[in-house]
Amino acid sequence: MGRPDAVVSETPATLPDLLTGLATTRAIRRLSLDPIPDDDLSTMLWHATRAPSGTNRQPVRYVVLRDDERGRAAKDVLGRGFRDGWKAKSASAGYEEGSALDPTSRKGRQRAAMEYFVEHFEQFPVVVLVCLVRYREANPYEGSSVYPACQNLLLAARALGYGGVMTGWHGPVEAELREVLGIPDGVAIHATIPLGRPLGHHGPVRRRPLDEVVFDGAWGEPAGWATDPPGTEFAGGPPPS
């Protein structure tokens, strides 16, 4: 990795406050290969399960892949899926040309992080498959009982000095994955979340300015009171004037 920031984060001496945690949890793809102690993993999962679900039905199940035989077999299947996914995406999204070839550019750094991510996938210490035991027909809103828990998992990881990223790249290899893990019919895999120590740093995320995404009283009506705090970095749209 050789970059000056390629140091493994450690457990923070004090926990970040809640707002700082929300503001500085970003997708971490440059994960250390060091194992995660059981206690830390248990703490992360416990906090994931504090998330809400419809009628507190709690239909989420977590299949944790580590370094045992079946965990490794499943990670092998996923690693192939992730590399195929990245190969397709890097071609279609311009990661094989222009500024992506400059390792000092933003796109070049994103490309390097993705390549590290897919090349090392099988070696990451923990991969969590977040599953939904369906209790009604599949529908676009069923994630309301699943993805809050995914976000809590990533936030709890951040609290303990770990990182990860929510992905859906199990899709292309899902049939094989379900067979390896014995996932029953009626259970959907909603996210694949690798976890580990970050190589590098947590930090602020870049988003659209609030005035592009917050409306007041009706669709499209500006919300003048919604303002980004000083120092906010933007991506996906122009900064507010």
Added chain:
Amino acid sequence: MGRPDAVVSETPATLPDLLTGLATTRAIRRLSLDPIPDDDLSTMLWHATRAPSGTNRQPVRYVVLRDDERGRAAKDVLGRGFRDGWKAKSASAGYEEGSALDPTSRKGRQRAAMEYFVEHFEQFPVVVLVCLVRYREANPYEGSSVYPACQNLLLAARALGYGGVMTGWHGPVEAELREVLGIPDGVAIHATIPLGRPLGHHGPVRRRPLDEVVFDGAWGEPAGWATDPPGTEFAGGPPPS
């Protein structure tokens, strides 16, 4: 509301730490009718927008309903939907018989909170409709770019001493609601989240024990290392032996 805990929470002097925040953010339906200052609302929404989305596409839009004419019109539509929803649910889920009629029982308190919630819906200071600008066909996984932001919104509210609850009860009145608010085709309403000061307290949530929901290495394999910390309260399954 004459109960001893019917006091309005105030902005906490210090922010909770990240893990405490995750562990003590619960659905708040007994909301004060006091207004929410613009700055606090802006802070909550800014932290919502720090959540991840696929390829950082940021397809979420927030329609904020407050006390202006259109906001009130939309809250009127929603209030009817919520009361109809609760009427159907209270009948089908046993809230009109047995222990639900005892105001000192758990189910009786839940019933009272729901009745307060639907009766006062129009008066709550803020209701946020969390919308998805669809960029592909509707599918069961699209919520991965929406519900993490909903959870961040609820967590940021908790940080500032507010509370709320994620609901899908706009469903039965959605056509009318879309017309009042001018929500375009191709935009889905994924959640309706009322916000305000809690009447009563934040606090720990009740969930299934970890050994029911965490599997190690394959579906159904026990994860002996996943343990609930002492004092955890359970709901939805028996406590671990």
